[in-house]
Amino acid sequence: MYAQMVKSEATKDDPEQLAAFQARVDADEKIEPKDWMPEGYRKTLIRQIGQHAHSEIVGQLPEGNWITRAPTLERKANLLAKVQDEAGHGLYLYCAAETLGVSRDELTEMLLNGQMKYSSIFNYPTLTWADMGAVGWLVDGAAIMNQVPLQRTSYGPYARAMVRVCKEESFHQRQGFHVMMAMANGTADQKRMAQDALNRFWFPALMMFGPSDKDSVHSSQSMAWKIKMNTNDELRQKFVDETVPQAEYLGLTIPDEKLTWNEDTKEYDFTEPNWDEFFDVISGNGPCNVDRINMRQKAWDDGAWVREAMIEHAEKKAARKLAAE
């Protein structure tokens, strides 16, 4: 899940308009950019889509960290294509957010000055090549759990962006799993890397779904508006239930001694992530928060002259064309 803890905004709109809007949402009609919408719906969506877009962009960094060290030409091409897809997802999502009246540059400024967040998972470091497997398998796997239902979300541009994103994400997850398979079936060193990657990414992946429902204060309005389709705990349970057999297939051990199959519920019982760590990470104290934002800031600052020159050239070109007519 690339949007966590998205605060839903209070809305002070006319009750009749609100009721008509809710009726459209309840009837599964898509809301389009020019339609009337409650101010709270618009603001909540900007926050959610913006956070999702930022997650794609910041999410390029932990994987980009391994592109220059990928072990074969095929792996290098696959990883590069995957990180490129993430930039593409960021682009569609910023475009979807723009339909709500906020520009890409404004959203970028809010990411860089800390007003907007990105998924907590990208504040963890990628330390060995096995992390490229673990990120694809677990992180993209968790993202898919959240994004598949968002294909049915009420806001048309967001739902349509999710259709394309989901197709690519499921490919990424398979690619990550293949990296994990090669590692898990490889030399003793490779198996050790694979297990270590699972150990480090398991609980951060569970945190991607956000806090437990009992502590999640923002869910009900977003669910009524069909911006959020499932509760955090529902999605987390589904993720655990699907992932445990995959880990078994790989011959890797999930780092949770309490993980057991529950015959009554037909689900796995598992240990909750350490929520203190989660709140530390989202408040800026994760292992990589400062480095990630510094890197984005540097890229933004270093690229300023290019963006300015492109605009200046386009203006000069238009002026020359006008003068020639």
Added chain:
Amino acid sequence: MDHLFEFLLRQGDNALVLGHRTSEWCGVAPALEEDIALANTALDLIGQTQLWLGYAAEVEGKGRSANDLAYLRDVYDFRNALMLEVPNNDFGRTLMRQFLFDAFQVPWLTALSASSDERVAGIAAKSLKEATYHLERSSETVIALGDGTDESNRRMQDALDYLWPYAGELFGQDATDQAMQDAGVAPVPASMRSVWDTQIEQTLSAACLSRPDTSFAHSGGCNGSRHTEHLGHMLAVMQTLQRSYPGAVW
């Protein structure tokens, strides 16, 4: 020396080294569109590397693969032009280098598409489609940045001044080049110079940039006699896993 093997290494190493340098931009380009475009270029070049080095490995006939050639040779066995291994520096230098190279690759791959060696002709024809698109993009970007602001013009002129003494190495004419010409595999690269000069002249003029007033050309990359200090660092990063875990399958 097997001249065909040597020739194929030159093609493959050019693609590999420039593809690697370009991939270093992933995630940190000046705008999302540029990030995506640079990744596309890098992907094309890595794809070309697989074809050229795959054929080189077959021609060598010692059981090595394209990956072995990419990941298990040291600096002095690389045969890429020096211009392609120097660091990216800023976006301006990265795109100026891409342009200087693309302006060579388009006529070069066009000529190779008519090679007497069918494999060479096939790889060249496929790569030419990509190079044509790369040249369109890199020349447009050089023009935009040269014509843009005072700062961007200065940066592009600096990039051109830095790269210019390296560009001449692309137009070689050594024993391998001669052997390829004699066999009908490829013309000598030196014969591409006038077409290249015309393209450079047109683009630099539209970009408000001045062609440097020197014909000096560094050499030593395409024949492996003396690379820059930069290549070793690049290989140290690129080859780390293959070197650290010999024999592992990834």
